[in-house]
Amino acid sequence: MKKRTYDAVVIGAGVIGCAAARELSRYELNVAVLEKESDVCEGTSKANSAIIHAGFDAMPGTMKARFNVEGNRLMDSVSKELDIPFRRNGAMVVCMQESDMPQLQKLYDRGIANGVEGLSILSGDKAREMEPSLAKDVYAVLYAPSSGIVCPFEMTIAYAENACENGVDFSFLTEVTSISHCDDGFVINTTNGEYCAKIVVNCAGVYADKVHAMQGTPDFSIRARKGEYMLLDKSAGSLVSSTIFQAPTKMGKGVLVSPTVHGNLIVGPTAEDIDDKEDVSTTQGGLSTVRTVSANSVSDIPYGKVITSFSGLRATADTGDFIIGDHSGFIDAAGIESPGLSSAPAIALYIAQLVCSRLSPRKKDNFKAQRRGIPKLAQLDKEERAKLIEERPDYGQIVCRCEQISEGEIIDSIRRPLGATTLDGVKRRVRAGMGRCQAGFCSPRVIELLARELNIQPWEVKKNG
Numbered sequence: 001m002k003k004r005t006y007d008a009v010v011i012g013a014g015v016i017g018c019a020a021a022r023e024l025s026r027y028e029l030n031v032a033v034l035e036k037e038s039d040v041c042e043g044t045s046k047a048n049s050a051i052i053h054a055g056f057d058a059m060p061g062t063m064k065a066r067f068n069v070e071g072n073r074l075m076d077s078v079s080k081e082l083d084i085p086f087r088r089n090g091a092m093v094v095c096m097q098e099s100d101m102p103q104l105q106k107l108y109d110r111g112i113a114n115g116v117e118g119l120s121i122l123s124g125d126k127a128r129e130m131e132p133s134l135a136k137d138v139y140a141v142l143y144a145p146s147s148g149i150v151c152p153f154e155m156t157i158a159y160a161e162n163a164c165e166n167g168v169d170f171s172f173l174t175e176v177t178s179i180s181h182c183d184d185g186f187v188i189n190t191t192n193g194e195y196c197a198k199i200v201v202n203c204a205g206v207y208a209d210k211v212h213a214m215q216g217t218p219d220f221s222i223r224a225r226k227g228e229y230m231l232l233d234k235s236a237g238s239l240v241s242s243t244i245f246q247a248p249t250k251m252g253k254g255v256l257v258s259p260t261v262h263g264n265l266i267v268g269p270t271a272e273d274i275d276d277k278e279d280v281s282t283t284q285g286g287l288s289t290v291r292t293v294s295a296n297s298v299s300d301i302p303y304g305k306v307i308t309s310f311s312g313l314r315a316t317a318d319t320g321d322f323i324i325g326d327h328s329g330f331i332d333a334a335g336i337e338s339p340g341l342s343s344a345p346a347i348a349l350y351i352a353q354l355v356c357s358r359l360s361p362r363k364k365d366n367f368k369a370q371r372r373g374i375p376k377l378a379q380l381d382k383e384e385r386a387k388l389i390e391e392r393p394d395y396g397q398i399v400c401r402c403e404q405i406s407e408g409e410i411i412d413s414i415r416r417p418l419g420a421t422t423l424d425g426v427k428r429r430v431r432a433g434m435g436r437c438q439a440g441f442c443s444p445r446v447i448e449l450l451a452r453e454l455n456i457q458p459w460e461v462k463k464n465g
Helices: 015-024 063-082 098-114 124-130 152-165 205-214 284-294 340-359 382-391 407-415 423-430 443-454
Strands: 004-011 031-034 091-095 120-123 140-144 148-150 169-171 176-182 185-190 193-202 222-232 243-245 256-259 265-268 272-274 306-317 323-327 330-334 398-400
Touching: 004 015, 004 185, 004 340, 015 031, 015 152, 015 330, 015 340, 031 152, 031 193, 063 098, 063 148, 063 152, 063 323, 063 340, 091 098, 091 124, 098 120, 098 140, 120 124, 124 140, 148 152, 152 169, 152 340, 152 423, 176 205, 193 205, 193 340, 205 222, 205 306, 205 330, 222 284, 265 284, 323 340, 330 340, 398 407, 398 443, 407 423, 407 443, 423 443
Parallel strands: 004 031, 004 193, 031 169, 091 243, 193 330
Antiparallel strands: 091 140, 120 140, 176 185, 185 193, 222 265, 222 272, 222 306, 243 256, 256 265, 323 330
């Protein structure tokens, strides 16, 4: 098999890897992304709280604090350039009794030290004027108006698509098996052949410690921290408008209750350190904990409207902070747990700076900063919808009734750069199957469209990789 040579190889196609690839694609560099799964956004990035944190939780002086606040400030421009949904809905951290006020004050002081803007402490009564569903026992809240919500699928996919349009190569089903040093940098052996690169960027999520150890002494270890969630129907999405947190602990930011950018309500997560880095099961005990603990901050959550439950894994490093640094051309972006999604835009810029300091590339004259997403039929007014259907009649054929997703949207999700090849790939790109029936109605038609567009048999279509 032919050896492939690049200036930089990024390992991992989660939000950090795809964001880094997009930033590197601004330069005259030959860049590849290697991903062991069949699509982008198959690991930590696919299952999280979807929050753009304000930055008051991380200890001042840490990488988490720095990149969280910087990433939060970049999100408005990122969302416009990449055409992804993002909303600053604000966040509240609840305090249940007067004796807990010092902890709330500590978070406030930490946020001020980190440079978070607009923080304030509100009484329980004042907070309930803003959020009537807050539990009656809430004594006070820390309010952070700069906190926001985003779609992690669309964010990761948009970064990847834009990187691809700007010349980055993506190799899926390509698991790294070993890394060795050579005169020109690194030789990366994979299940899909050999790659050579002057620079390696390690964005391998829960496996970043394993990848790091392939090229040198294992300096850190990563534990998978599982968090279980419940997702409620859109009819419950207006219960709260802000993201409601409880006081954070050493295990994370606790069980939250939040609207999503698509109008649902998300509740969770739990936090459990596990040995199996592939275990994304949900448990009766975990989901029961979500229900019990969430009631302390928000009243009358309508759990009869749960449409699905899921779990995600956070890459928790034993250092307690993000691990981002250059080791003679091997660049780690490891231990990127929460607030990793919030920090992604800033981490990507920093990684690009590290690469450029070694290779000194020119900026491209023809870099395409703007990426346009797939038209969302359900969000168009009557005139816009009629015009689109006149141009593309397949946009007039509804396939997913719950989310009002058309045949045209599904076809476009398959035909775009790095297009969907699986049911989950379509689901994450256009939300076909994300609604109340959880793909019970639309799956057969989506399978037909995937088979036709990919020129395979229907029974060859997979749910995921």
